[in-house]
Amino acid sequence: MGNNLLQGKRGVIFGALNEMSIAWKVAERAVEEGAKITLSNTPLAVRMGTTNALGEKLNAEIIPADATSVEDLKTVFERSQEVLGGKIDFVLHSIGMSPNVRKKRTYDDLDYEMLNTTLDISAVSFHKMIQTAKKMDAIEEGGSILALSYVAAQRTFFGYNDMADAKSLLESIARSFGYIYGREKNVRVNTISQSPTMTTAGSGVKGIENLYDFANKMSPLGNASADECADYCIVMFSDLTKKVTMQNLFHDGGFSNMGMSLRAMNQYEKGLDDYKDEHGKIIYG
Numbered sequence: 649m650g651n652n653l654l655q656g657k658r659g660v661i662f663g664a665l666n667e668m669s670i671a672w673k674v675a676e677r678a679v680e681e682g683a684k685i686t687l688s689n690t691p692l693a694v695r696m697g698t699t700n701a702l703g704e705k706l707n708a709e710i711i712p713a714d715a716t717s718v719e720d721l722k723t724v725f726e727r728s729q730e731v732l733g734g735k736i737d738f739v740l741h742s743i744g745m746s747p748n749v750r751k752k753r754t755y756d757d758l759d760y761e762m763l764n765t766t767l768d769i770s771a772v773s774f775h776k777m778i779q780t781a782k783k784m785d786a787i788e789e790g791g792s793i794l795a796l797s798y799v800a801a802q803r804t805f806f807g808y809n810d811m812a813d814a815k816s817l818l819e820s821i822a823r824s825f826g827y828i829y830g831r832e833k834n835v836r837v838n839t840i841s842q843s844p845t846m847t848t849a850g851s852g853v854k855g856i857e858n859l860y861d862f863a864n865k866m867s868p869l870g871n872a873s874a875d876e877c878a879d880y881c882i883v884m885f886s887d888l889t890k891k892v893t894m895q896n897l898f899h900d901g902g903f904s905n906m907g908m909s910l911r912a913m914n915q916y917e918k919g920l921d922d923y924k925d926e927h928g929k930i931i932y933g
């Protein structure tokens with residue numbers, strides 16, 4: 649049951665691919681809280697994924713767009729204002745992809761074309777989104793713009809690869825644009841740094857099951873789920889957080905401030921074997 653936290657607000661949600669997607673849960677919660685929304689994803693994702701089913705369920709128009717294309721982003725904000733009947737109050741950037749991770753290129757053997765693509769899709773697209781909306785004056789005074797990040801932006805996690813660089817850039821864009829957009833239009837720009845979550849993008853991270861389990865054992869409150877992340881996004885889109893901007897907000901059960909927990913220490917004791925690949929070669933993990 650909603651509390652009408654977003655009653656009368658208009659939102660654009662990027663990145664709902666399937667029921668596991670964090671953006672999917674945010675879209676459901678936003679509508680439950682009284683918002684009217686549009687959804688956007690790549691043309692391919694719209695064709696292959698189940699975004700259409702979500703659109704029908706929530707009575708939300710789907711506007712296909714590659715978030716690296718400024719032209720496509722213009723179309724999203726133009727069309728969203730038309731169908732929603734006014735300026736946009738909130739935007740969710742829930743987009744990430746690394747071809748280097750997909751192709752199993754390690755961080756010391758990156759393909760630089762692929763690195764450009766990683767940064768463009770996972771970080772620069774956030775800048776493009778905000779700049780496009782700002783030039784069109786598409787965001788309502790006091791609006792809220794959010795992107796999803798991960799603690800690998802601050803600390804190194806085995807296998808997170810060039811996505812760590814993308815997340816650092818993403819968080820920096822939130823600060824830099826938060827300053828400009830806040831000063832001019834009271835628009836808030838923040839990132840939420842979410843726990844490991846079992847989604848399509850999440851399952852691309854090397855060893856996600858172990859990472860998930862480790863984070864869960866380290867965090868006093870346990871890992872935050874996609875549904876809980878959606879709750880946090882709703883609060884950030886609502887009028888209850890009007891003075892929160894330029895922040896990277898950890899939503900991780902306490903993980904980011906932990907050094908070592910008893911549960912993680914006990915687990916570690918059980919497995920001190922050298923890490924070896926299938927050929928017996930030690931992995932410097």
Ligand SMILES: NC(=O)c1ccc[n+]([C@@H]2O[C@H](COP(=O)([O-])OP(=O)(O)OC[C@H]3O[C@@H](n4cnc5c(N)ncnc54)[C@H](O)[C@@H]3O)[C@@H](O)[C@H]2O)c1
Pocket residue numbers: 662663664665666668669670671689690693713714715716741742743744745769796797798841842843844845846847848849850851
């Ligand atoms: N799953 C996790 O463990 C976790 C943890 C912290 C942060 N995040 C972040 O949350 C966000 C959402 O990921 P998710 O876990 O819900 O996975 P997901 O796979 O459901 O969502 C990723 C989305 O990005 C979209 N996308 C990829 N390339 C695009 C492009 N060029 N233009 C527009 N959209 C594009 C995909 O179609 C997909 O909908 C990502 O930024 C991710 O890095 C995820």
